Amino acid sequence: MNLLKRLLYKKRKFYDDDFDWNNYTADSYHRRLKQDVESQYQARSGAGDLSFDPASGRLDTKGAVLHPNQVLILETIGRLQPASVHEVGCGGGDHISTAQALFPEIMCFGGDRGASQLDLAVSRHPHMRDRFGLQDITMPYSRDWPKTDLVYSQAVLMHIHTAVSHFVALSNMFSVANNQVLLVENVQCHDFVADLHGLWSGGHLPWPDMHLYLAEGSTGARGVLASRVELSMTRLESDAQLREGQKPSARRLKRAAEDSARAIFGFARI
Numbered sequence: 001m002n003l004l005k006r007l008l009y010k011k012r013k014f015y016d017d018d019f020d021w022n023n024y025t026a027d028s029y030h031r032r033l034k035q036d037v038e039s040q041y042q043a044r045s046g047a048g049d050l051s052f053d054p055a056s057g058r059l060d061t062k063g064a065v066l067h068p069n070q071v072l073i074l075e076t077i078g079r080l081q082p083a084s085v086h087e088v089g090c091g092g093g094d095h096i097s098t099a100q101a102l103f104p105e106i107m108c109f110g111g112d113r114g115a116s117q118l119d120l121a122v123s124r125h126p127h128m129r130d131r132f133g134l135q136d137i138t139m140p141y142s143r144d145w146p147k148t149d150l151v152y153s154q155a156v157l158m159h160i161h162t163a164v165s166h167f168v169a170l171s172n173m174f175s176v177a178n179n180q181v182l183l184v185e186n187v188q189c190h191d192f193v194a195d196l197h198g199l200w201s202g203g204h205l206p207w208p209d210m211h212l213y214l215a216e217g218s219t220g221a222r223g224v225l226a227s228r229v230e231l232s233m234t235r236l237e238s239d240a241q242l243r244e245g246q247k248p249s250a251r252r253l254k255r256a257a258e259d260s261a262r263a264i265f266g267f268a269r270i
């Protein structure tokens with residue numbers, strides 16, 4: 001790396017994460033939302049656009065094509081029927097706002113560390129203004145954070161690789177979740193199952209019990225569902241099970257292993 005590149009690299013505050021979150025909206029997110037997401041999928045849905053069938057646990061999109069990850073999020077909410085939901089790293093707010101439209105009786109909130117991301121979220125969903133808040137999930141736990149029955153993230157932790165930040169984020173998500181945590185992330189970017197077991201056995205999670213399940217949406221997306229209570233779902237035993245059927249990315253898996261290796265769990269006697 002030449003000197004100029006090195007200086008620019010060092011100037012970046014969060015240089016081990018995939019993005020500089022302070023410039024993220026203008027640099028990447030807005031363009032990707034328009035070009036990659038909205039060109040193929042209905043990203044925003046209002047009241048009456050979608051319905052959920054509790055008997056089958058499936059979403060009826062009434063002909064609209066939703067991103068499989070959004071389907072997974074909405075179906076998980078419908079199946080669990082929490083009283084409240086919080087999205088960590090809500091970005092432009094489309095998922096949580098769609099959840100609010102589909103399930104008006106559930107209190108939905110979204111937090112993000114990017115002020116410009118939240119500006120975008122408010123511009124796309126002005127009626128949700130009071131439900132959005134600036135929140136860095138890698139900060140020490142704050143009692144001001146909303147506590148909800150279900151907490152989820154979509155495409156957030158997979159981009160966090162600075163020091164042990166993704167462990168801190170995971171632990172915080174459990175601290176603000178009364179019952180369940182859902183991770184809709186690229187499952188090759190972290191060893192989510194192994195990392196959660198490490199956090200659990202090291203005493204970093206506040207729940208008395210943790211059960212891991214494979215969350216599956218009706219259009220193919222998969223995620224990790226951690227629950228305080230047992231559920232009748234497919235148990236998730238390993239990262240290999242979570243990654244079944246995927247073409248392995250050697251680069252991502254190596255980075256995930258390096259991230260995991262930085263952890264020191266609990267208080268190990270010497």
Ligand SMILES: C[S@@+](CC[C@H](N)C(=O)[O-])C[C@H]1O[C@@H](n2cnc3c(N)ncnc32)[C@H](O)[C@@H]1O
Nearest residue numbers: 089090091112113114117136137138154155156
């Ligand atoms: C790839 S975007 C995904 C946004 C949204 N979940 C979606 O699916 O459209 C990642 C988001 O995570 C947010 N983020 C990154 N680090 C965060 C942190 N430590 N705490 C809260 N949000 C964070 C970013 O600002 C950004 O909005």
